[in-house]
Amino acid sequence: MKHWTNTQLPLPALEATVCQRNLAFFEEQLEQAGAMLEHLPAAARSLVRSGSRLILDSLLPPRCLACNAIVDSTGSLCSTCFARFTFITPPSCTCCGIPLESPVIEDLVCGTCLRDRPAFEQARAAFIYDSHSRALVLKLKHADRTDAAVHLARWLHRAGAEQIARCDVLVPVPLHRWRFFLRTYNQAALLANALGRLADKPVVPDALQRTRSTPSQGRLDRTARRRNVARAFAAHRLSAIAGRRVLLIDDVLTTGATADACARALLNAGATAVDVLVLARVPSPGAMSA
Numbered sequence: 001m002k003h004w005t006n007t008q009l010p011l012p013a014l015e016a017t018v019c020q021r022n023l024a025f026f027e028e029q030l031e032q033a034g035a036m037l038e039h040l041p042a043a044a045r046s047l048v049r050s051g052s053r054l055i056l057d058s059l060l061p062p063r064c065l066a067c068n069a070i071v072d073s074t075g076s077l078c079s080t081c082f083a084r085f086t087f088i089t090p091p092s093c094t095c096c097g098i099p100l101e102s103p104v105i106e107d108l109v110c111g112t113c114l115r116d117r118p119a120f121e122q123a124r125a126a127f128i129y130d131s132h133s134r135a136l137v138l139k140l141k142h143a144d145r146t147d148a149a150v151h152l153a154r155w156l157h158r159a160g161a162e163q164i165a166r167c168d169v170l171v172p173v174p175l176h177r178w179r180f181f182l183r184t185y186n187q188a189a190l191l192a193n194a195l196g197r198l199a200d201k202p203v204v205p206d207a208l209q210r211t212r213s214t215p216s217q218g219r220l221d222r223t224a225r226r227r228n229v230a231r232a233f234a235a236h237r238l239s240a241i242a243g244r245r246v247l248l249i250d251d252v253l254t255t256g257a258t259a260d261a262c263a264r265a266l267l268n269a270g271a272t273a274v275d276v277l278v279l280a281r282v283p284s285p286g287a288m289s290a
């Protein structure tokens, strides 16, 4: 598929320099305009910034999703970032999707899932969450790069083809209200909406709610994370969930504790099964915090 290959030749040096100058000029103008927007409500600011970014993107050469280097097609990585990203390929755990070192490709289950099976059936991720991919994930989460969701949904579509095909509805992992208020958008909902349009699947953005704000998962291990998020989620819109197979969408999977708690809430609400699809997952629980 085109968006996975990244063999684009760089632009000629002169053209690239001119583009860089143009972009710097427009971005400077955007920044100045942004300062004038500070009196607007957060949601309006986010909307204006996203709109401005869309206009810029249509006028200027496309940029690498991770490092902003110029590339020749929208929504791709530059060759350097592409080489550094670790896209997840078999063999991996059939249940949680963690990459495994094994000559066998199919029907593998990792030791963690064997000992303590999660409430979800299968989790899949597009790439490993590490120091190289972190910038891309954080851009979607904190930098108002809401436009990136459309491109990232294509990666989700490829990584979770099987889970998407068998699901009835997509449900994003929710933010707590005050986090939503501060950030103005939920990155998981952006991904779910973009994926829903791409895969022609219904999205139920408010199927889950956080019933309490959980302290940062930080350096907590799997058991502590589970305790931290236990009963932190409740299902709503029961008629949209009951009797349906749900695909839960999030940006990062660390130990799976959040996904597990969400899956339990959805199953308690009558979902027939829950799978999980995320952009990135840590290679082993405890290796890195999201």
Ligand SMILES: [Zn+2]
Residues within 6 Å of the ligand: 064, 065, 066, 067, 068, 069, 077, 078, 079, 080, 081, 082
């Ligand atoms: Zn790059």
Ligand SMILES: [Zn+2]
Residues within 6 Å of the ligand: 093, 094, 095, 096, 097, 098, 109, 110, 111, 112, 113, 114
């Ligand atoms: Zn596993």
